[in-house]
Amino acid sequence: MSTGLGGGGPSPFVQRVRKALADESLHVALGRATAQLQSRRAHAFASLDDADVVRAHARAGKLAALRTLDVQLEAFERRLVENGTTVHWARDAEEACATIVAIAQSRGCRRAVKGKSMATEEVELNGALQAAGIEVVESDLGEYVVQLDHDRPSHIILPILHRTREQVGRIFERELAVDYTPDPATLARIARERLRERFLAADLGITGANFGVVESGTLCIVSNEGNVRMSTSLPRVHVALLGIDKLVPTLADLDAALKVLARSATGQKSTVYVSLVNGPRRSVAEEGPEEVHVVLLDHRRTRTLAGETAEMLACIRCGACLNACPVFQQIGGHAYGSIYPGPMGSVLTPTMRGLAEFEQLPQASSLCGACKEVCPIGIDLPRMLLALRRESVATLPIAPSLRAAMRLWSFVMTRPRWLRLARRLARAWASRFASNGWLRRLPGPFAGWTAHRDARLPVAPSFDEWWAARERTERGAPR
Amino acid sequence: MSAPLPRVVQLFPTCLVNELLPEVAIAAVERLERAGLRVEVPAGLTCCGQPAWNAGFAAEAKAVARRTLAILAATQGPIVIPSGSCGDMLIHQMVELFRDEPKAVAQARVIASRCVELTALLATLPAVSTPGGSMAAAAPSAPLAASGAQKRLRVAYHPSCHLTRGLGVREAPLELLRATPGVELVPLDRSEECCGFGGLFSVKQPDLSGAMLDAKCRALEASGAEVVASCDAGCLLHLAGGLRRRGATMRACHVVELLRRDEP
Numbered sequence: 001m002s003t004g005l006g007g008g009g010p011s012p013f014v015q016r017v018r019k020a021l022a023d024e025s026l027h028v029a030l031g032r033a034t035a036q037l038q039s040r041r042a043h044a045f046a047s048l049d050d051a052d053v054v055r056a057h058a059r060a061g062k063l064a065a066l067r068t069l070d071v072q073l074e075a076f077e078r079r080l081v082e083n084g085t086t087v088h089w090a091r092d093a094e095e096a097c098a099t100i101v102a103i104a105q106s107r108g109c110r111r112a113v114k115g116k117s118m119a120t121e122e123v124e125l126n127g128a129l130q131a132a133g134i135e136v137v138e139s140d141l142g143e144y145v146v147q148l149d150h151d152r153p154s155h156i157i158l159p160i161l162h163r164t165r166e167q168v169g170r171i172f173e174r175e176l177a178v179d180y181t182p183d184p185a186t187l188a189r190i191a192r193e194r195l196r197e198r199f200l201a202a203d204l205g206i207t208g209a210n211f212g213v214v215e216s217g218t219l220c221i222v223s224n225e226g227n228v229r230m231s232t233s234l235p236r237v238h239v240a241l242l243g244i245d246k247l248v249p250t251l252a253d254l255d256a257a258l259k260v261l262a263r264s265a266t267g268q269k270s271t272v273y274v275s276l277v278n279g280p281r282r283s284v285a286e287e288g289p290e291e292v293h294v295v296l297l298d299h300r301r302t303r304t305l306a307g308e309t310a311e312m313l314a315c316i317r318c319g320a321c322l323n324a325c326p327v328f329q330q331i332g333g334h335a336y337g338s339i340y341p342g343p344m345g346s347v348l349t350p351t352m353r354g355l356a357e358f359e360q361l362p363q364a365s366s367l368c369g370a371c372k373e374v375c376p377i378g379i380d381l382p383r384m385l386l387a388l389r390r391e392s393v394a395t396l397p398i399a400p401s402l403r404a405a406m407r408l409w410s411f412v413m414t415r416p417r418w419l420r421l422a423r424r425l426a427r428a429w430a431s432r433f434a435s436n437g438w439l440r441r442l443p444g445p446f447a448g449w450t451a452h453r454d455a456r457l458p459v460a461p462s463f464d465e466w467w468a469a470r471e472r473t474e475r476g477a478p479r
Numbered sequence: 480m481s482a483p484l485p486r487v488v489q490l491f492p493t494c495l496v497n498e499l500l501p502e503v504a505i506a507a508v509e510r511l512e513r514a515g516l517r518v519e520v521p522a523g524l525t526c527c528g529q530p531a532w533n534a535g536f537a538a539e540a541k542a543v544a545r546r547t548l549a550i551l552a553a554t555q556g557p558i559v560i561p562s563g564s565c566g567d568m569l570i571h572q573m574v575e576l577f578r579d580e581p582k583a584v585a586q587a588r589v590i591a592s593r594c595v596e597l598t599a600l601l602a603t604l605p606a607v608s609t610p611g612g613s614m615a616a617a618a619p620s621a622p623l624a625a626s627g628a629q630k631r632l633r634v635a636y637h638p639s640c641h642l643t644r645g646l647g648v649r650e651a652p653l654e655l656l657r658a659t660p661g662v663e664l665v666p667l668d669r670s671e672e673c674c675g676f677g678g679l680f681s682v683k684q685p686d687l688s689g690a691m692l693d694a695k696c697r698a699l700e701a702s703g704a705e706v707v708a709s710c711d712a713g714c715l716l717h718l719a720g721g722l723r724r725r726g727a728t729m730r731a732c733h734v735v736e737l738l739r740r741d742e743p
Contacts, residue, residue: 014686021690326673330690364684366677366691367533369644383575389535406531410539413494413525414546423498438723448682452689453720456499463492463501467508467520 013337013360020331026162030332033161037323040267041374048263058260059377061253062314065214069305072214072247073296079217083279085292090123090241096297097128100206100239103293104134107237109204113195115221115228116140117208118156118317119241119297121339122352125206136206137198139227141191148175154333156340157265157319162332195227205231205289209242209277210316211257212294215250218278219294222261222271229275238289240277243297245313257316260376264318304351308387312347314377321371321381327364336361343371343381350388359396362388405445423458430457487517487556488600493565494526495712503712503733507561507597510735514604518559521550529568532576534679544568544576545583551590558590561597561733563642563711564678569594571645596642598710598734602651631663634737635704637695637718639711640673652710652734661740668698676717692721699729708734 010018020026045051065072077087088103090096096119104112112134114120126147129136138147142159146152149171153159160168169182178190207228211220219240221228232238248254262268281288304313322328322342333341338349338358346361362385371381392398412418433439438454441447449455461469488511492504511518528544531537551558560566570591577583634656642648656662675681675691695718699707707722707729709715719731 014684017684017686021686326675326691326694327687330687330694363680364687366640366673366675366680366688368640368673368677370640370671370673373644386533386535389533390537391535393535393537402534406534406536406539410531410536410542413528413543416523416525419525438720440724446682448685449720451685452692452724453681453717454723455720456716458498459501461501463497463504464520466501466505 011360013335013364016335016337017331017364020335025164025167026332027330029162029164030329033158034323034329037158037267037319038374041264041320041323042267044263044267044269047269048259054256054259055376055378057253057256058316059314061248061250061257062316062377063311064249064253065247066245066305066310066313069244069247072249073244076212076214076217076247077296079214080279080294081217083217083292084282085217085279085294088293088295090295090297090299092299093123096123096241096295096299097125099295100125100241100293101128101132101134103237103239104129104204105132107204107291109235109237110134111198111202112136112204112206113139113198113202113227113231113235114143115205115207115223115231116143116159117206117241118339119208119243120206121153122243122299123241123297125241134204137195137202139195139199139225139231140223141188141225141227144191144195145171148172152334153339154341155319155322156317156344157322162334199230199234202231202235203237205233205235205238207231207238207240209240209246209294210261211254212242212247213249213251213254214247216278218251218254218276220254220258221275221277222258222273223275224266224268224272226273229273232275232277233288236290237293238277238280238291239293239295241295241297243299244301245315261316261318264316264320264374264376300352307351308391309347309351309384311379312344312351312384314379315344315348316377317344318376320374320376324370324374326366326368326370336364343385344379347381347384347388355388355391356396359392362386362392401445423462426458427460486515487519489551489554489556489558490518490520491524491527491551491558491560491565491569492520493560493562493712495716496561497525499716500712500733502736503561503715506733506736506739507559510601510738511559514601516604519554519556521554524550527565527568527573528576529565529572530678532568532572533677537576540576544573548573548583548586548590551593552586556593557600558594559597559600560594561710561735562713563596563639563646563648564713566594566596567641567645596646596648596651596710598652598655599646599648601735601738602654631661632737632740633665633703633705634662635665635667635699635702635707636670636734637667637674637699637707637709637714638671639709639714640671642710643671648710652708655734655738656708659738659740662737665702665704667702667704670698672698674714674717674721676711676713678713681717689721692717696721696725696727700727704729706737707731708737710734 080087088099090099126136138144145168146159155161165184166182169180172178173180207221209219210222262271280292321344325342328342336345338345340348349361350358365385367382369382412422434457437457442450442455496503508518526543527547528540531540573587574584577587656664674695675688681688707718715731722729
């Protein structure tokens with residue numbers, strides 16, 4: 001921490017924040033994109049009759065699946081197997097990667113195309129595949145640019161939210177040896193041509209899944225570019241990696257969830273493609289892959305289910321909370337140091353990767369509640385950020401000066417006499433330094449405040465002093 | 480004269496208002512009394528516990544909150560709170576804070592049901608048509624009061640987060656300002672976006688908080704307002720401090736301070 005409340009120099013998080021705040025082109029890109037996404041979202045919900053009912057249905061479906069998750073997962077597995085799908089279970093990131101690499105190797109797959117998937121980002125699958133000698137190409141346009149640029153996605157829906165079209169043009173020029181152009185349509189055409197070759201050559205398609213429907217054993221994957229359909233139908237093997245939190249009990253629940261997902265994510269009434277995968281092709285005469293594998297990923301989700309942040313597992317990864325978050329709007333996704341940024345990431349990342357390393361994320365919120373307001377599932381994100389802050393205080397070595405300050409505050413606030421003494425001291429001190437009731441610089445732990453704002457000083461008389469004086473006057477001379 | 484006995488309300492000045500913005504509580508007293516209410520200020524109130532609760536220090540928050548609940552429980556009538564986030568603490572967060580203590584939760588629920596944010600209450604009271612005489616004179620300073628010449632003051636309203644999204648109080652402050660002849664409300668771009676205060680957040684993450692404050696100040700300056708009004712002491716101190724630092728002439732004040740501008 002940089003504030004004197006903690007020890008040492010600025011944390012990596014604070015350094016990333018400063019870097020982001022100083023990045024002008026990032027600021028422009030973020031401002032434009034988040035404003036547009038927010039207004040599109042608002043319009044899209046305005047076009048939905050009974051939006052509150054649909055949201056409540058979507059929430060109920062997700063929570064119903066979580067409440068009986070063990071039973072739901074077993075039922076889902078049974079349906080998948082009935083559909084001819086092979087089911088694998090992965091406890092953590094390593095197991096997930098090892099499982100998928102093993103599937104690829106045992107089937108002799110060498111060339112993979114991927115649909116956009118946060119779960120595969122979460123387990124860092126690309127690195128594992130490449131280490132095993134399997135070529136992997138991202139087929140979502142944004143992810144494709146990220147991959148070309150050896151970058152990381154900065155938003156769970158729009159991976160290159162942090163890039164301007166000019167920057168994308170330069171990346172294409174450099175990595176694909178094409179003439180520079182900032183024209184999105186031309187850039188998309190170039191990517192399509194390149195990707196088409198990869199689709200036709202691929203023997204392995206890898207996707208995530210937005211939902212797993214328990215009653216039918218269906219994987220639902222949404223996309224806008226058709227790349228998911230290609231990834232799930234052209235290669236002879238399809239592997240889908242999904243967190244165990246992705247279940248909805250019924251197709252009716254799926255319907256409600258899809259209605260709020262597209263509206264929340266991109267302001268669409270529906271995504272351009274909604275792929276429903278019900279296992280491999282039944283005969284050689286049919287289209288589709290010969291084999292479908294589903295890898296169900298835990299990665300601390302079971303542990304989360306038992307804790308204070310369990311509701312976070314109902315998240316459908318729409319990204320609306322990112323767009324609405326005034327902190328995300330300032331710093332973008334990379335500053336969070338995790339593929340899950342913004343409010344949802346500030347809850348998910350510490351629960352998945354450890355609070356000790358990501359203690360600052362739950363702190364990086366003014367608790368303004370904009371995230372909770374736009375969440376289509378109504379997840380109470382501020383409540384969970386508070387729970388994680390309490391966990392920090394209870395389990396981590398918080399700066400002794402902060403601990404002492406809170407104890408002192410509590411002591412004084414429960415003893416009005418001490419409060420009056422503190423007030424007198426503050427006034428005496430302030431009278432030496434203040435101009436017109438305001439200070440330009442505060443000492444010690446409060447220096448953070450005066451880094452950006454003047455500080456108001458205790459006013460004499462305080463309200464309770466004014467009130468006491470008035471009471472005395474009135475008793476002396478009744479109105 | 481057989482005026483009906485005034486209803487009694489308890490004013491919880493809150494720590495920030497009491498120490499740093501006493502003019503807000505004074506204006507609240509004046510306004511409530513003009514509406515015919517008798518105002519009491521429970522002795523010994525300090526803070527609701529919010530700073531510690533929001534920082535994750537539950538034990539420290541409990542110590543302060545427990546005392547506050549006990550003091551309030553010994554009083555009667557509505558508890559008026561001139562700050563949105565303190566209102567949210569009393570109305571929503573106390574129950575969460577004491578969730579492992581059934582007795583304290585029960586007490587917190589009763590207190591929560593008695594709490595009302597200042598402007599939410601004022602908006603339900605009959606319009607005050609006559610100036611309050613002695614009370615107005617009792618205020619030590621009334622820098623924003625109309626001086627007789629009816630120049631309309633251009634006011635931008637900043638809806639603070641806990642007031643709007645926490646308590647759901649969206650229209651009341653606007654209604655009060657619209658009904659005040661001396662006030663001209665000007666629109667504020669992205670008004671519901673946080674100003675970046677967030678309690679200890681502003682001290683622990685000063686760069687982030689400062690960037691959010693800058694965005695808010697730019698919107699305020701673009702609005703052409705002379706005054707920014709809000710209903711939360713934290714936001715007001717943050718906005719006022721930020722505007723001063725930028726060298727802006729715009730002042731920040733609580734909505735209740737502007738309601739004096741209906742006086743002739």
